[in-house]
Amino acid sequence: MSTHTHDPATVTVLGLGPMGRALAGAFLAAGLATTVWNRTPGRDADLLARGAHAAATAREAVAASALTVVCVVNYDASDAILREDDVTAALKGRTVVNLSADTPARARDTAAWAERHGIRYLDGAIMTPAPSIGTPDAVFLHSGPREVYDEHRPVLAALGGTHTHLGENPSRAAVYDIALLDVFWTAMAGYAHALAVARAEGVSGRELAPFAQGIAAILPPLFEEFAGDADDGTYSGAINPITSAASTMTHVVHASEAHGIDATLMRAIEGQARRVIALGHGDDGFIRVTDLLSRR
Known part of the structure; x- marks a missing residue:
């Protein structure tokens, strides 16, 4: 069945965890006819009170709309729903926007599966x-066919904020997601470790926080500069050579371990810096580590 036989102001949401409920709520707030389904029942009460339609099955849910938005924990979960034979058959000619998180390889695999099934x-x-x-x-x-994105952009706009189409390659959104999650969780791990070290020395988290925010404020221009270094292979260490950086990392390791605090993360970072130095790049900046990590 062609997507064009449906009222474009309809949408189905599969998955009603906190994010899925937020997506469905935004569609409802924008006046879209919204059908919802979740494998575990009982998470839709608030949405139903606001006018959502509850589907009894995933097949019924996807058949209700030209556009189905999926938001579950990972692609194992989305595959378990979408690749059921009756759901796959009902989706033929319709559009799936998968907002679940997983790897670029899984995104490519799911896109290939979708293409095989129309x-x-x-x-x-x-x-x-x-x-x-x-x-x-x-x-x-978002990533995938531009014409599909353009067709459904008015409905997706109901979710608010900014929407960026990253290209036709279906895995590009997942690439950005993984890379940016890497930045976020590495930073959170560093902050958790910093709080533990500060606490061990009698400094509270609230005392440290304003200065931690100051450190965070210097990062955006460094991200831009270091991105250019990584792309161009320049790796300037004029401001802070990696030899100096490695020395400060050693201080963090020693201070941590003096209090019995696990310094595995900083030891790993220091180890990368020392390997770069051993390769003859001691005058370069820390981001030379990118080349080290890219070696096969």
Whole structure:
């Protein structure tokens, strides 16, 4: 069945965790006829009170709309729903926007599966937390056929914020997602470790926080500069050569381990820096580590 036989102001949401409920709520707030389904029942009460339609099965849910938005924990979960024979058959000629998180390889595999079954497919990533959905602060990334994105962009706009189409390659949204999650969780791990070290020396988290925010404020221009270094292979260490950086990393390791605090993460980072130095790049900046990590 062609997607064009449906009222374009309809949408189905599969998956009603906190993010899925936020997506469905934003569609409802925008006046879209919204059908919802979740494998575990009982998570739709608030949405039903706001006018959502509850489907009894996933097949019924996807058959209700030209566009189905999926948001579950990973692609194992989305595959378990979408690749059921009756659901796959019902999706033929319709569009799936998969906002579940997983790897680029899984995104490519799902896009290939969709193409084999006549399903129009966009992969996507949500880069902001559930409370941002429906507000100007939400950030969505999409990849896949541009014509499919353009057709459904008016409905996706109901989710608020900014939507960026990253290209026809269906895995590009997942690439950005993985890379940006790498930045986020590495930073969070570093901050958790910093709080533990500060606490061991009698400094509270609230005392440290304003200065930690100051450190965070210097990062955006460094991200831009270091991106250019990595792309161009320049790796300037004029401001802070990696030999100096490695020395400060050693201080963190010693201070941590003096209090019995696990310094595995900083030891790993220091080890990377020392390997770069051993390769003859001691005058370069820290981001030379990118080349080290890219070696096969």
